[in-house]
Amino acid sequence: MLDDFMTRATLAGVGVALAAAPLGCFVVWRRMAYFGDATAHAAILGVALSLTLQMSIFAGALAVALIMALTVTVLSGRGYAMDTLLGVLAHSALAFGLVAVSFLSGVRIDLMAYLFGDILAVSRTDLLIIWGGAALVVALITWRWSELLTATLNEELAYASGFDPKREQLILTLSLAVTVAVAIKVVGVLLIAAMLIIPAAAARSLARSPEAMAVVAAVIGGASAVIGLRSAYVFDTPAGPSIVCVAAIVFACVNLLGWQTRDKI
Amino acid sequence: MALVTVEDLSVQYGENTVLHHVDMTIESGEIVTIVGPNGSGKTSLLRAIIGATPLSAGRVTLNPGLKIGYVPQKLHIDPTLPITVERFMRLTNRVPRQDCVKALESAGVPDLLNNQMSRLSGGQFQRVLLARALIDRPDILLLDEATQGLDQRGSAAFYQQIEAVRKETGCAVLMISHELHVVMSASDRVICLNGHVCCEGSPAVVASAPEYRALFGTGTGGALALYRHEHDHHHDHSKSSQEAAE
Numbered sequence: 070m071l072d073d074f075m076t077r078a079t080l081a082g083v084g085v086a087l088a089a090a091p092l093g094c095f096v097v098w099r100r101m102a103y104f105g106d107a108t109a110h111a112a113i114l115g116v117a118l119s120l121t122l123q124m125s126i127f128a129g130a131l132a133v134a135l136i137m138a139l140t141v142t143v144l145s146g147r148g149y150a151m152d153t154l155l156g157v158l159a160h161s162a163l164a165f166g167l168v169a170v171s172f173l174s175g176v177r178i179d180l181m182a183y184l185f186g187d188i189l190a191v192s193r194t195d196l197l198i199i200w201g202g203a204a205l206v207v208a209l210i211t212w213r214w215s216e217l218l219t220a221t222l223n224e225e226l227a228y229a230s231g232f233d234p235k236r237e238q239l240i241l242t243l244s245l246a247v248t249v250a251v252a253i254k255v256v257g258v259l260l261i262a263a264m265l266i267i268p269a270a271a272a273r274s275l276a277r278s279p280e281a282m283a284v285v286a287a288v289i290g291g292a293s294a295v296i297g298l299r300s301a302y303v304f305d306t307p308a309g310p311s312i313v314c315v316a317a318i319v320f321a322c323v324n325l326l327g328w329q330t331r332d333k334i
Numbered sequence: 335m336a337l338v339t340v341e342d343l344s345v346q347y348g349e350n351t352v353l354h355h356v357d358m359t360i361e362s363g364e365i366v367t368i369v370g371p372n373g374s375g376k377t378s379l380l381r382a383i384i385g386a387t388p389l390s391a392g393r394v395t396l397n398p399g400l401k402i403g404y405v406p407q408k409l410h411i412d413p414t415l416p417i418t419v420e421r422f423m424r425l426t427n428r429v430p431r432q433d434c435v436k437a438l439e440s441a442g443v444p445d446l447l448n449n450q451m452s453r454l455s456g457g458q459f460q461r462v463l464l465a466r467a468l469i470d471r472p473d474i475l476l477l478d479e480a481t482q483g484l485d486q487r488g489s490a491a492f493y494q495q496i497e498a499v500r501k502e503t504g505c506a507v508l509m510i511s512h513e514l515h516v517v518m519s520a521s522d523r524v525i526c527l528n529g530h531v532c533c534e535g536s537p538a539v540v541a542s543a544p545e546y547r548a549l550f551g552t553g554t555g556g557a558l559a560l561y562r563h564e565h566d567h568h569h570d571h572s573k574s575s576q577e578a579a580e
Contacts, residue, residue, distance in 0.1 A: 098415045218417075219425050222409060228386035229404030229476070230426040276416050277450070 074189055075302065081191040081199050082294030082312060085255045085264060088203035088248050090287035091210045093269035094279065095241055098221050102266050103152055104141060107159030109249045109261040111137035114166035116183045116253065120173055126183075127198050131250035137162060138242040163258075186257035186309030188298070195254055202251035206244045213240055218279055256309035263313040264290065271320035274327040289319050337362050337400055337474050337506055338383060343392035345378045352378045354530055356392070360474060365500060365507040369514055369540075370527035371549055376510045377407070379527065380478050383508075400474065403467030403505070405460075407478040411451050419454075420447045423466045433469055440502060441465035442495050457488045461495070468499065475499070477509035493520045514550070 096105050112130040119129025141158060145151050170180060182190070191199070210217065220227040220234035227234035252261045272285035297312030304311075336359040345353040353375040360366055368376050381387040383394055384404060396402075411417065423434045431447075438444050443461040446454070454462060460480055467475055477496070481489035497520055500507055524540040526532040532545040540546050 098412050100412065215425050221415070222411060222422075222425075223406045225381065225384060225386055225406050225478070226404060226409070226426075228381075229384045229402050270414070273414050273416065277418065278421055279415060279417055282416055 074191075075298065077191045077193070077196055078188045078308065079295055079298055081188055081196055081255050082298055083291045084196075084199045084203045085248070085252045086268065086290030086294045087287050088206040088244075089252065089261075089264045090268055090272075090290045091283040092206060092241070092244050092248055093265035093267075093290075094272075094283045094286055095210075095217060095221060096245075096265050097269045097273070098279075099241075101241075101245075102262060103155050103159075104138075105245060105249075105265050106262040107141060107155040107162075108134045108138045108245050109252075109258045110159040111162035111166075112249050112253055112258050112261075113183060114162045114169065115250075116258075117166045117169035117173070121169070126253065127202075127250050130253055131246055133162070134246035134249045135243070138246050142238065142242055182257075183253060184257045184259050185307060186253065186255050186260065188255045188308045188312075191254055199251045199255070202247045206247050209240055209244055213237060214280075217241065256312060260309055260313050263316065267313065267316040267320050268293065271316065271323045274323055289316065293319060335397060336360060337397045338508070339393075339395040340379075340383070341393045341395070343379075343382060343394060344390045345375065345382055345387055346390040351390075352529065353382070356527075356531055358525060358531060358534070360506050360508050362473065362506050363500070363504050364522045365497070365520060366509070366523045366525060367521040368508070368510045368525045368527050369512075369546075370532075374528040376527055377478055380476055380508070380510060384476065397473070401470055401472045403470065403472030403475045405463045405467045405475065405477040405480045407480070408482055409459075409463060413452050415452075417451050418447070419449050419451060419462055422451050422462070423469055427470050429469055434465075437465040437469040438462070440468055440499055442491075456483045457492070460484060460492060464492075464495065464499075468503070471503065472505055474506040474508060477507065479510050479512065481511070496520065 096102055112134045115130035115133030116126055118133065119126045122129070137158060141151075141155060144154055149157075167180075179187075216227070216232055217237050217240065219230060220232075220237035224234045227237065248265070249258075249261055252264060256264050268286040268290035269282065271289050272282045275285050276282035293316035294312050297315040298308055300306065300315065301308040301311040338358075338360040340356055340358045343353055343356040344351065352373075356375075356379065368379065370376050378387055382389055383396075384402060385394075419438075420431065420434055423437065424431075434447060435444070438446055438461075441461040441464040443458055443465065446458060446462060451459070451462070460483075463480070464475075464477075475496070481492050484492060496507055496509070499505070519537065521537055523534065524537050525534040526540055526543070526546045526549065528549055532549060533540055533543040535543075
């Protein structure tokens with residue numbers, strides 16, 4: 070079954086969507102959208118480093134994404150506004166990454182594959198890493214769900230309940246880095262943030278509880294991956310962007326329908 | 335033994351010392367209010383008590399097994415986060431639904447259980463926060479400017495609720511407030527803070543202390559008048575005037 074590249078691609082897309090959904094909810098709730106973007110952009114530097122050092126792309130991207138996310142967490146609240154800080158770090162990392170890639174002679178690198186993903190080239194090993202990473206992220210978030218939610222609502226509330234909200238922030242940061250690393254192959258660094266935010270945002274008006282929102286986001290993300298890949302195959306369009314397009318269309322439909330029903334009530 | 339003992343506490347943010355050499359205790363069942371100008375370290379003191387701020391010197395000792403109910407200053411729930419009152423209340427305390435109902439009743443807002451948090455009015459929201467803090471039957475309630483954003487009637491009603499809760503459950507209350515006259519009439523003890531403890535005692539003692547007057551200046555004229563005025567019409571003022579005379 071896994072011999073078919075479309076099957077592997079679909080499984081990869083669904084895997085990323087499953088990890089991105091609950092994490093994406095937190096990104097939306099905590100207004101960390103730009104933070105996700107920054108981490109993802111930094112990953113291209115990781116890709117360049119891995120190619121230079123001839124190590125696994127996943128490992129390189131994960132390491133740099135993690136360093137980036139931790140740097141932002143440490144530097145935040147020390148002089149610069151968060152969005153300024155992210156703007157500086159994210160785009161510098163992206164620029165350094167692109168420059169670093171240009172130094173790589175010998176190997177011809179298809180940069181597009183990392184910027185927009187290359188889901189149709191997902192190997193069995195890739196699939197294993199994607200599902201392993203996704204399972205780790207989902208397990209982490211499920212384990213800390215109540216604490217993460219409390220810390221998201223209010224820091225002092227977390228302290229008064231007897232746990233450190235900074236540790237919960239760290240768990241999200243870690244999950245973000247893992248998700249970015251496994252999603253590079255699927256949607257590429259430029260569209261990872263879209264996979265985090267769009268399904269979660271689309272799920273908002275369909276859910277009455279935080280858990281429901283995460284589940285609905287997972288369903289929307291998974292469906293977008295399946296339908297997006299199918300359309301990419303039929304219309305011969307790039308796979309990663311097609312997945313994001315489907316998610317965006319779902320978002321638009323949900324909101325248009327929502328407006329209509331709200332007007333009627 | 336005191337519920338909370340603060341000894342020689344100092345808190346620094348970088349170069350900036352916000353609290354120095356603060357000593358205070360909270361006994362069980364008493365209502366203590368911290369007043370002080372902006373930047374006087376009121377919130378830092380509360381944060382130090384719940385362990386949210388590293389201490390640069392001194393000690394905060396909580397009675398072993400002390401259960402704290404915390405009502406934050408303002409809690410912003412992003413409109414993108416769907417959560418019902420019930421789910422919110424049971425987030426960190428896995429208590430039976432019946433306890434939520436009871437806590438909401440104590441806080442004066444029954445029937446809100448199935449409402450979305452983002453749809454509540456300011457007053458309802460603060461009362462749900464209070465109910466959430468009460469759910470685990472705390473030994474002490476900590477309130478950080480819990481009436482911010484409420485109008486005068488709303489906050490007066492809120493403080494009455496606090497007194498009712500204290501009467502009902504016997505828990506101690508430590509709160510921060512800007513609304514001097516409302517709070518003063520509801521407290522057993524007032525601590526006037528400005529980086530250090532300027533003065534403390536019964537509301538009447540603090541209100542007439544020169545340190546307090548120096549801090550709040552002419553603004554206190556009105557608050558003081560209101561405070562006195564209110565007490566003219568109360569029958570339980572014998573205790574505070576006795577203390578004032580001491």
